[in-house]
Amino acid sequence: MHNIFTNKILQRYLAREWFRTFLPSFVCFEFLIFLGFAIQLLHKGLDIVALRALIPHLFIQASPYSIPSALLTATAMTYGRMSADHEIVAIQASGIHIHKIITPILVIGVVFSIITLALSAEILPRSCFKIILLQERAINNVLAGRLASFQKKIDLYPYQIYIGSVEDNVNKDIAVIEYANDCVTDVILAEEGTIKMDESENKILLTLYRGEFIKPNYKKLGEIPRVGVFNETTFEISLKEKKRESSTKYLTVFQLLKCNSEINEALSDIAKTPSNSKKDNDALARELGKYKQDIGGISRKREKLTTELKRSNENLARQKSKIEGLENECKIAKNYILVANENLIQVKRESKSGASTEDLNTKIMQIKETIEKEKQRIYSIEKNIAAARKIQSDEMENIDSLTRALSEINAQREALLNISSDVETDLNIANKEELIRKNDISIHKRLSQALSCITFVIIGIPLGIKLRSGHLMIGFGASFMVILFLYYPLVVTGIVLAENNLMPVAPAIWGANIILFAGGMFIFRKLYTT
Secondary structure (H helix, E strand, O other): OHHHHHHHHHHHHHHHHHHHHHHHHHHHHHHHHHHHHHHHHHHOOOOHHHHHHHHHHHHHHHHHHHHHHHHHHHHHHHHHHHHHOOHHHHHHHOOOOHHHHOHHHHHHHHHHHHHHHHHHHHHHHHHHHHHHHHHHHHHHHHHOOOOOOOOEEEEEOOEEEEEEEEEOOEEEEEEEEEEEOOEEEEEEEEEEEEEEEEOOOOEEEEEEEEEEEEOOOOOOOOOOOEEEEEEEEEEEEEOOOOOOOOOHHHOOHHHHHHHHHHHHHHHHHOOOOOOOOOOOHHHHHHHHHHHHHHHHHHHHHHHHHHHHHHHHHHHHHHHHHHHHHHHHHHHHHHHHHHHHHHHHHHHHHHHHOOOOHHHHHHHHHHHHHHHHHHHHHHHHHHHHHHHHHHHHHHHHHHHHHHHHHHHHHHHHHHHHHHHHHHHHHHHHHHHHHHHHHHHHHHHHHHHHHHHHHHHHHHHHHHHHHHHOOOOHHHHHHHHHHHHHHHHHHHHHHHHHHHHOOOOOHHHHHHHHHHHHHHHHHHHHHHHHOO
């Protein structure tokens, strides 16, 4: 009973001493990290008024980083002071096992891990989403009552260009909005302007006339301060800027898990194993672009051959119709000759019966002339028929050649379409797998960041005992050494390895925790086996 009472007193003493160090350490780290975030936003163009609205969210974003750091500092300083004052030796000499003075702080580490997990997994994403709402509010503040509607929107991150109307190829009522992270930092309004593409420099030249520079006010909805006015201004927008990507930081852990589940369901619907699984997304995208370019070239050839084939078929039909018409004319001419010969025979009979010789000779001459004309006509028609048949024969050969070429082109196009479809499926699978990996990295990063509290407690206890000092500067210095020169370099290395697909996500992201945990346990063993 006495031991139980002693243990409770000792554990309350340890917790009290630990919290006396933790609270100022937490405040210091929270302020330093908050200050870093604030300077970063100010450097990117955010003004003080906008920053004031973001202060609560910046403190929330700093908490998952400051809590583990403060845990390490408080643990190292608490056990360092106890070691320096020989309290640990006295406790061991009184027969109390070492785990009695370790367990309470480990429990505190677990509690703070749960708190940090709640912050990283649920509260922090919602805070980031609130910042997006501030961005939308800034746009509404700036544009409300200025432009009634937009006909066009051009997204060139970090700019968005809104065009109210287009009259005679001139853009009217233009709004240019610039972003820094998730906030609107600058807005330009102009009555009209022109947008030109400079392909050689891969940039866009935006010339605006009669406008004003303004700043969004995140605090007061009714105030829109004017920074300056202009009659004409021109600035460049580089097309080499990285496009804005959808970020996982706005999704909670449960939303990320649900997203991965939906992606896995979509992948299960694709009944195909990727044949190019060793190729990355960029290589697959380039390959798909090449195949689509080849398909485009073949499609143009196919269209040209189809047009020529259609023209040849139309010409063949025309020649066939022409031949039929000429043959009919030839038949008519032959009938004329037949009738003329019959008339000639009749006239000759009449001449034998004693009719007027002069009239009969005239008729005979006319009939013979008619027969000769019709013979000439038949000869000309037969020449035209022969020419038409020659053209018809040439067109049939051309059609046969075009049909074979078109058949080959269609076969090549079909083959390229099949290959392109396979590559597109591979790229689709690779993109989905990359998104799953990206979500997994975010999930494991948040979990490992939360459980780093336990890791820092594990390494902080033997570190403090080894330091044998409870001085604030020594505690901060040791914590900074571990965090800045050991833990975060390992974390960044793991994230890079995971993002570049050089290591599986779990060991890459959890590597820093595992290494520090193993180091802490090794120091523990050295302390209590010597």
